[in-house]
Amino acid sequence: MGKIIAVVVTYNRQKLLSECIHALRSQTRSVDQILVVNNGSTDNTEYWLQQQSDVDFVTQSNVGSGGGFNTGIKLAYEKGFDWIWLMDDDGYPKEDALEKLLENDSEELCLRNCAVINKEDKKSFVWKTANYNNIDEVKDPVIKNFAHPFNGTLLHKKIIKKVGLPRKELFIWGDETEYFYRIINKHKIPFYTKANSIHYHPASAYSFKDDWNYTNNWKMYYYVRNRFFILKSKYSKNAVVALTMYIGFLIAFSGVIITFQKTHKFKKLSFIFWPMKDAFTNNYLVTPSVILNRLSTKNNYQLSNYFSEQKNIFKGFISKPVSPTLHKLKKA
16 A cells, blocks of 8 residues: 555644644554644644654744645655645544545545544534535445545545645635646546545634625635636636636625625725736735735725736746745655
8 A cells, every 4th residue: 555644734723733643643544654734833833743753744934725735745745655645733534534545445546535524513514525414324435526625635646746736825715626626627537535434624614605804804815816726727628718717706706795795895895806816917925914914004905906006917926935944754
């Protein structure tokens, strides 16, 4: 079967991280190495990691989940691991998850995923998985053509060689989906969820219909901008379809704002032109602090700004690479 490494990306959730690491240590099929990518946590994560003799970790600035998984997968691949098992810090695998994920299947060019189950009730699916509401309804061992990436996702190194790495420029909210579509659509790699391999995760409680705080919800920028790159991966052979779908998304999202938002409706509507512009011009330079600063100022982004800024747009902006500090990473 080859060497297996578990890659966990973390940011300021040391208690949840320790729960995840404990679950990895307890696997009935042991992983050969655990690698934690610490995205510049400001709690006691760094100190805690230094005390874990069986955990390798890399510390870098906070470049989001996209940058975290980019670093983790790159290091795992370069160190020669055959299989890379991916997860965030807020979930954890059941003790036999890896064993079940591997049994009866040696296919290497195949994305396989744990069933992502609510960590509170231990039964319901966190996200839509076929037509099932909870794991007890599933009779087949495999749920074909369904997977929820970076939540107990197992990739062989051959997939990394063929597809490449997640896009660190996407930062958050969409980085895993863009990578997923690149794997299954552009490269036609089959995928499935293994029903008896369980990965526990918090329930998905966020709804875009809820009234969000205009001045501090910086993640909304990435949600709007990154959707364009997701659709380009999903419709990789037809750029016109991808563009049409993105315009349709913007219209639909505007409708959600008008219908469901109770505060700052017009500010939120005008705001979406900013990430839309950056999507069209491949601008990856915007950071959470830049977004928060812009949202908190009185001169909020307006539609007129979008047209005036077109005169000064330069395509192909790429964020400056981050050089991570590597701790204790051993060869496979």
